[in-house]
Amino acid sequence: MMTVKSIHKAASDLLQKCEQISIPVDPERIAQFLGIRVVAYPMGNKVSGMLAIESTGATIGYNEIESKHRQRFTIAHELGHFILHNNQDTSRVFVDNQFKVDQYIQVLFRKNEDTEEPITAQMEIEANNFAAALLMPEAPLLVEIEKMEFDLGDDNALKDLSEKFNVSSSAMYYRLLNLRKP
Numbered sequence: 001m002m003t004v005k006s007i008h009k010a011a012s013d014l015l016q017k018c019e020q021i022s023i024p025v026d027p028e029r030i031a032q033f034l035g036i037r038v039v040a041y042p043m044g045n046k047v048s049g050m051l052a053i054e055s056t057g058a059t060i061g062y063n064e065i066e067s068k069h070r071q072r073f074t075i076a077h078e079l080g081h082f083i084l085h086n087n088q089d090t091s092r093v094f095v096d097n098q099f100k101v102d103q104y105i106q107v108l109f110r111k112n113e114d115t116e117e118p119i120t121a122q123m124e125i126e127a128n129n130f131a132a133a134l135l136m137p138e139a140p141l142l143v144e145i146e147k148m149e150f151d152l153g154d155d156n157a158l159k160d161l162s163e164k165f166n167v168s169s170s171a172m173y174y175r176l177l178n179l180r181k182p
Helices: 004-017 027-033 068-085 118-135 138-148 155-165 169-179
Strands: 036-041 049-054 057-063 092-095 106-109
Touching (some): 004 027, 027 118, 036 068, 057 068, 138 155, 155 169
Parallel strands (some): 092 106
Antiparallel strands (some): 049 057, 049 092
16 A cells, blocks of 8 residues: 555656656656557446556557546556556556456456455555646646635636646546645
C-alpha cells in the first residue's frame, strides 16, 4: 500500500521527467514519452479502459464512446497502474470489468461486482489518486485558484477551473476536496 504523498510525488516526478509543464496536461503525450501505445477501442458501456503490459511493450486502450474528459482520466489512471503497479516479472492486464484473456496473463479488475479483492481495490484507489495528481497538479492548480479567488460552492468557478485543466467538474471537485484547498 502506497501513501497519498508518495503517489502524488510519483505523478509530479513523471510530469517533470516528461517536461509536461503546461496546463492542460496531455496524458497521451506522457504515455507516448514512456513508449506506451494509446488506442481507442469500442468497449461498450461497461469498460472505460485497460492497460496491457507484456514483454514486448505496453498498450493503453480507452473507450472511444466515453466523453473526452473520461478518456483523459482513463489514460491517466492506466498510467498510474503502469508507474505504480508494474511488475517487470509478469505480463499484466488492468481493466474495468471481466473479460477473457490468455490464461498465462494475470488479470486485475477495476470493478468486479462484490468480489473485488482488497488489494485490487487499493490499487484502483492509488491509480485514481495518481490520475488526479497527474491531470490536476497541485502547484498549477493552487496558482489558478489564487488567480480566481475560487469558492468551491460557486458552480461557475468550478466549471471554469475544470475547463482550464480539461477535466470533468466532478473530478476537479474531488481533487479540491482531497487537497483540502477549497
